[in-house]
Amino acid sequence: MALLEVKDLEVNYGLIKAIKGVSFDVNEGEIVALIGANGAGKTTIMHAINGIIPKFAGSVTLADKDITAIHAHKLLPLGMAQVPEGRRIFQELTVYENLQMGYYIGRDKAQFKARLEEMYSRFPILKERSSQIAGTLSGGEQQMLAMSRALMSGPKLLLLDEPSMGLSPLYVNTIFDMIKEVNKMGTTVLLVEQNAKKALSIANRAYVLEIGKIVKTGTGTELLADEDIRRAYLGG
Amino acid sequence: MDFIITLVNGLSMGGTYAMIALGYTMVYGIAKMLNFAHGDIIMIGGYAILVGLSVNPLLAVLFSMLFCMLLGVLIERVAYRPLRGSSPLAVLITAIGVSYLLQSIILAIPQFGADTHYVVIIKDLGSLQIGEVLIGYDTIITLAITIVVMVSLTLFIKFTKTGRAMIAVSEDRDAARLMGINVNFIITLTFAIGSVLAAVAGFCSLLDTPWLEPYYGSLPGIKAFAAAVIGGIGSIPGAMLGGILLGIVECLCNSVQEIAPYTIAIEFIILILILLVKPTGILGKKRREKV
Numbered sequence: 164m165a166l167l168e169v170k171d172l173e174v175n176y177g178l179i180k181a182i183k184g185v186s187f188d189v190n191e192g193e194i195v196a197l198i199g200a201n202g203a204g205k206t207t208i209m210h211a212i213n214g215i216i217p218k219f220a221g222s223v224t225l226a227d228k229d230i231t232a233i234h235a236h237k238l239l240p241l242g243m244a245q246v247p248e249g250r251r252i253f254q255e256l257t258v259y260e261n262l263q264m265g266y267y268i269g270r271d272k273a274q275f276k277a278r279l280e281e282m283y284s285r286f287p288i289l290k291e292r293s294s295q296i297a298g299t300l301s302g303g304e305q306q307m308l309a310m311s312r313a314l315m316s317g318p319k320l321l322l323l324d325e326p327s328m329g330l331s332p333l334y335v336n337t338i339f340d341m342i343k344e345v346n347k348m349g350t351t352v353l354l355v356e357q358n359a360k361k362a363l364s365i366a367n368r369a370y371v372l373e374i375g376k377i378v379k380t381g382t383g384t385e386l387l388a389d390e391d392i393r394r395a396y397l398g399g
Numbered sequence: 400m401d402f403i404i405t406l407v408n409g410l411s412m413g414g415t416y417a418m419i420a421l422g423y424t425m426v427y428g429i430a431k432m433l434n435f436a437h438g439d440i441i442m443i444g445g446y447a448i449l450v451g452l453s454v455n456p457l458l459a460v461l462f463s464m465l466f467c468m469l470l471g472v473l474i475e476r477v478a479y480r481p482l483r484g485s486s487p488l489a490v491l492i493t494a495i496g497v498s499y500l501l502q503s504i505i506l507a508i509p510q511f512g513a514d515t516h517y518v519v520i521i522k523d524l525g526s527l528q529i530g531e532v533l534i535g536y537d538t539i540i541t542l543a544i545t546i547v548v549m550v551s552l553t554l555f556i557k558f559t560k561t562g563r564a565m566i567a568v569s570e571d572r573d574a575a576r577l578m579g580i581n582v583n584f585i586i587t588l589t590f591a592i593g594s595v596l597a598a599v600a601g602f603c604s605l606l607d608t609p610w611l612e613p614y615y616g617s618l619p620g621i622k623a624f625a626a627a628v629i630g631g632i633g634s635i636p637g638a639m640l641g642g643i644l645l646g647i648v649e650c651l652c653n654s655v656q657e658i659a660p661y662t663i664a665i666e667f668i669i670l671i672l673i674l675l676v677k678p679t680g681i682l683g684k685k686r687r688e689k690v
């Protein structure tokens with residue numbers, strides 16, 4: 164069953180048609196990648212799904228519930244969390260307070276503690292830095308914090324917008340390992356990436372986006388082997 | 400001795416400015432707008448006290464706080480929320496309009512009109528003598544209220560979930576939404592808190608200056624706005640610091656006969672000087688960007 168289903172989505176910025184009828188779905192338990200060049204419309208799709216920018220047409224359903232017109236802040240209680248592009252951690256809050264914000268909708272102190280320990284054991288650096296102002300973390304550490312923050316609510320579906328952007332190769336590997344691990348533990352993942360090679364290597368399925376349209380879809384392995392994809396996105 | 404009295408008076412006056420400045424700074428930080436009508440909430444609060452005094456002084460003050468809170472929330476809901484996302488200039492002009500509207504409403508009420516009302520909340524307040532120092536109880540009450548307000552607001556922001564959500568919204572509204580934070584609710588709450596503080600400041604101000612008229616809030620409003628800018632607009636400790644600083648400067652200037660006529664000019668010169676040295680205000684900071 165599709166956990167997330169996007170149908171005929173169209174998004175406009177003024178007169179510019181940024182997304183021109185995009186449909187895709189994410190099944191429970193999968194990692195689905197949405198790859199495309201800079202400016203293809205990946206972030207626009209993410210923001211349209213989570214209600215931060217308005218949709219011109221189309222529909223979005225999450226676990227059979229129509230969320231097309233829902234307010235952004237009501238998505239987390241439905242089990243959909245997102246790590247936005249550029250991480251967007253709260254720079255003036257401490258690492259610990261950022262993680263608390265991730266559990267904002269939760270009410271259970273014991274569950275909060277357990278989740279916090281889970282994040283700290285996955286990334287010991289976050290525990291070490293727990294009372295440090297988050298804005299002073301390095302880019303890679305901020306990405307770990309952003310991912311952990313999104314996981315604090317225990318989401319069924321995690322949306323990731325370019326988690327590898329601007330990170331050194333070492334951190335990229337750490338982050339992708341984490342995505343795989345989170346997925347293994349039961350969280351479905353929609354991964355948006357410019358780093359097509361990395362994304363395809365961990366994705367069950369993927370969609371290729373070109374200027375607001377999906378031009379190709381297949382399994383991660385199929386697309387990695389695809390001639391056009393190799394030429395356009397994997398550097399030959 | 401005179402100097403100590405001036406300083407205590409300055410602290411107390413600064414406390415009043417700080418409470419008003421907190422309203423400006425919180426609304427600016429969280430709703431991203433200049434609430435030009437904030438000063439007029441003080442004035443409306445004064446009239447609410449005037450009405451309530453026919454029953455009982457304590458009830459009058461509580462009534463004023465409640466009334467201002469509802470008014471602040473109503474103004475946000477009716478005048479500002481529909482403009483969210485439109486140009487800052489449109490919002491600013493609307494706020495100026497709201498300011499005139501509030502003044503005009505008072506002018507239009509026959510019992511109030513343009514008359515000056517002498518508002519005595521507590522009769523024969525008197526002074527406290529410590530050695531040679533004589534300090535008015537109005538000053539002491541204002542100081543005590545300021546301390547309680549600042550401490551509780553700081554604790555609220557720092558140690559409650561809702562308080563931290565306010566910081567989160569002020570820093571990144573969309574990221575806050577993704578945390579499940581209802582941004583509209585946080586903005587409403589901000590207006591509620593700011594307006595209650597304005598009512599409290601109005602009460603303190605009336606203890607000191609009991610002549611209420613429809614423009615009663617204008618000058619304190621502008622000065623408190625300057626205080627918020629001096630401290631760093633958007634910064635809560637900044638508003639406290641800026642308010643206290645301005646109050647002390649004002650009382651010091653007023654205590655010297657030759658300087659007193661230029662007090663307001665001096666206050667704004669200080670504002671300009673501070674902005675020249677530190678454009679973001681004393682405790683204001685630039686947004687950090689990190690890759």
Ligand SMILES: Nc1ncnc2c1ncn2[C@@H]1O[C@H](COP(=O)(O)OP(=O)(O)O)[C@@H](O)[C@H]1O
Pocket residue numbers: 176179181199200201202203204205206207208
């Ligand atoms: N706020 C905006 N206003 C106008 N155009 C925008 C805005 N945001 C993005 N766009 C345009 O929409 C297209 C898709 O952008 P985006 O979704 O950010 O792409 P991606 O995330 O794939 O790099 C680009 O052509 C971009 O210039």
Ligand SMILES: [Mg+2]
Pocket residue numbers: 205206207248325
């Ligand atoms: Mg993008």
